[in-house]
Amino acid sequence: MKKIINDPSTVVEEALHGMEVAHADLIKVNYSPAYIVRADAPVKGKVALVSGGGSGHEPLHGGFVGMGMLDAAAPGAVFTSPTPDQVLDATKAVDGGAGVLHIVKNYTGDVLNFETAAELAQAEDIQVEAVVVDDDVAVKDSTWTAGRRGVGGTVLLEKIVGAAAQRGDDLAACKALAEKVNGQVRSMGLALTACTVPHAGEPSFTLGDDEMEMGVGIHGEPGRERVTLTSADEMVSTMLGSVVEDLPFSSGDSTLLFVNGMGGTPLIELYLAYNSCVKFLKEKGIGVTRSLVGNYITSLEMQGMSITLLRLDDDMTTLWDAPVHTAALRWGA
Amino acid sequence: MKKIINDPSTVVEEALHGMEVAHADLIKVNYSPAYIVRADAPVKGKVALVSGGGSGHEPLHGGFVGMGMLDAAAPGAVFTSPTPDQVLDATKAVDGGAGVLHIVKNYTGDVLNFETAAELAQAEDIQVEAVVVDDDVAVKDSTWTAGRRGVGGTVLLEKIVGAAAQRGDDLAACKALAEKVNGQVRSMGLALTACTVPHAGEPSFTLGDDEMEMGVGIHGEPGRERVTLTSADEMVSTMLGSVVEDLPFSSGDSTLLFVNGMGGTPLIELYLAYNSCVKFLKEKGIGVTRSLVGNYITSLEMQGMSITLLRLDDDMTTLWDAPVHTAALRWGA
């Protein structure tokens, strides 16, 4: 295992220290329990957005805390959902009296721990609603699984709903918008190499030199099938093919295309893949009016990418364009 | 070789296409010869900044083209300096009548090709000056080498001098500032794994499971020495130790600390390393007043990092804080 760390058991805490010092103007960090809040939290009268999940997906979620996006993030151990007290204390720290929306990626652990936190917060008279993001088309959504996973769509949802909260939408409106975004976004991932959880010390899985894991999850969970390495165009056609068919997206749609790196993929490959995506969508008559290309929801040092497509309407587009000022996404401010 | 590509010989062109579509509001791309310019180039009366170098270091330099930073970037083949005609045509495309500053990283190929381009541009009556960046303390600056390499300091220089050009500084002032920045910035890199040039198909070097390359260059050039993998704190102490001693930086200095990923290093490790750096500098009484953490000057999928330290004065700080709007760095706009 080759990592820039001191000790597997202090990775998350040391990285939080680094974030805190590097972004002292934006965020404050609490360590016991661990959570990150906007430096100006609580913002009175504004609906607060709290997300969280295992660490190892940086910049998700801590990198999205700030004006126009999240109010707090609760980072668990690497690939391990946070505990209820992290989420509860974060919720209390950011509640500005207008209620709190929990943004939860659909994993058993995340859902259970956020549920417990929400119950405890409600017992303390904080209004809490939750949206569970499940945009990963690689997983069959059936009673035979824990349901679709929350992946790249989470980033877009946090930005768009964050902007709505910032402009003053109330809790019910924020929750409804979050559900709408979740209903219109689909994603799929792919791994070229595995990642190594610091504590485990060994890669989560092994891939042959000419193999890739199609449909991989962001915790290195093996995906839909292990297939032979193909060209970027073919990767994109499999991934976007599933994504487009699932919603389905149709000719004339206006979309936000998000090509995301898994942490170990260089930007040059992401732009190349983005180009393949645009070609693919053009043929189908699907328009790309907004874009995001980069490493935003990652799996440690995994090489690979995920592709997320969101069907936009005018309001979502306005909210996407609205100013945001966080460590990882910033514009108009 | 595991990459998201279609064909090694079209990687750069396809990635340029992707960039062009993803950032149509910011940049225009020319393909033959290849260069990227600000969408609003030439900016009349403003000194234009042109940089360039081999591809594979993204977002450097194309990701830094835009308001407040570069006017043009000339991307060569992967790890290969651009040709004079790329640089010449880029220079002509952005000259707004106030002259053009070439920002060249100190590699034999880059220097030779930019020199030729500058001569040709001058023959066409364009005022051209050049600054050669050589901030890498891993290389001994002696008559026995090609001189120090230009690495992380380039990013900071492009931002700071870009802001000076944007506020209206003339060519002589921009050149003087560029030389001042180059004189006050030092860097050192480290590789945990090698990278693979698409055309070569094989890793540029091989490292044992417990080895790292201390002082690596951004083209996978082996560095100062191959040593046993250590803790983040020890890596930082070796790297920053050399950096601090070289300038030297002293107690009371106000600095910009830039912790850069080599392309395959996850953000969580960069923030952790940043934390180690801050601890190290604190002990020496060196203050960190500005920061940059992320993958900004990379070596394809290499795992590793570089650390850059710039001694700031008031003017540089103001220029660093000035608005910038590029694909990879954006604030205040």
Add this chain to the structure above:
Amino acid sequence: MACDAAGVAGGVRRVAGTVSEHKAELTNLDREIGDGDHGENLARGFGAVIGKLDAETPDSPGGVLKLVATTLISTVGGASGPLFGTAFLRAATSVGDAGELDGSAVAAALEAARDGVVARGKAEPGDKTMVDALTPAVDAAKAAAEGGGDAAAVLAAAAGAAEQGAADTEPMQAHKGRASYLGERSIGHVDPGARSTAYLLRALADAAG
């Protein structure tokens, strides 16, 4: 050893030792069909439990169980944190403020624990989760208690059945938790949570026996 507050605390300490001893194995099982953190998760949780117990041991079995529950909930995270937390919480409620537990109290506590896990996680037997270790354990515990077994005997019966239950998860296809994403590829691996459940019960049984 008597199944009083000190006895239960001793059992919990032994659990902590077992978890730490098998940390790598549990993590490896989770790497196969999950995300490679199960051993670490439990080690972190039971490590924190030991810290709490060192500071102050509650004076009833229920108190100890509740301390374990709240500590696991606030330190483990993941799926197993709330599930094991709920299990210990329900067990604590089940034993009330009894000063010492007999065989049937232990069996009842185990049943309450299992029911709590099922209520939270919605897994059924055969879904390849810790429920597949807990359910046979509850059945065996109840039988042993009905046969007049004391706390140690009931725990020993539960542990044996849980071990068998854990082994039986190997040919199953997962329908809950992270392993379910693997579909058929989850077949052929033992479920980490079922295995840790068996270790946990074995440690309690050994401490009691």
Add this chain to the structure above:
Amino acid sequence: MACDAAGVAGGVRRVAGTVSEHKAELTNLDREIGDGDHGENLARGFGAVIGKLDAETPDSPGGVLKLVATTLISTVGGASGPLFGTAFLRAATSVGDAGELDGSAVAAALEAARDGVVARGKAEPGDKTMVDALTPAVDAAKAAAEGGGDAAAVLAAAAGAAEQGAADTEPMQAHKGRASYLGERSIGHVDPGARSTAYLLRALADAAG
């Protein structure tokens, strides 16, 4: 073959073939002590040269050499692009508008080429660069020309000397170019630019012979 425009063009075509044939070897040498692109760089450059020659062959040796020079300069990049470009440019200038080259014209052109590389790159013999292949080649070419050798003989002499010169770079420590960053670790590898220079001269000699 006569060393006229067609002859030189034929030689250049053969160089393109040789470069493409040895592309992987040159790249591998450059992976050892550089950045792994030398073979690719030259293959891209001479590929473009062939395209230009196919479109139109200039009518003098100097014209062909100039076409090669400008094409290499505008397609190769890296250190070798401007250096080989300069070499061909100086050679073109040296031969002027002669319709056919004799032995001494070839030797003079080689010397001009080498001087151009030195002027641009500032490398001295022993610095472990292409200059270490070019310099013995120039010496051998001049000797052959003085001995009355024709163009083919001069090129053959140059090629042989360049091959030896390239081999001799192996024990050297690099002081110029990317390999210089390696310090002592550059010892024990043949310089890629010296090797490609030798291939280039050998191809020209073979075509002329």
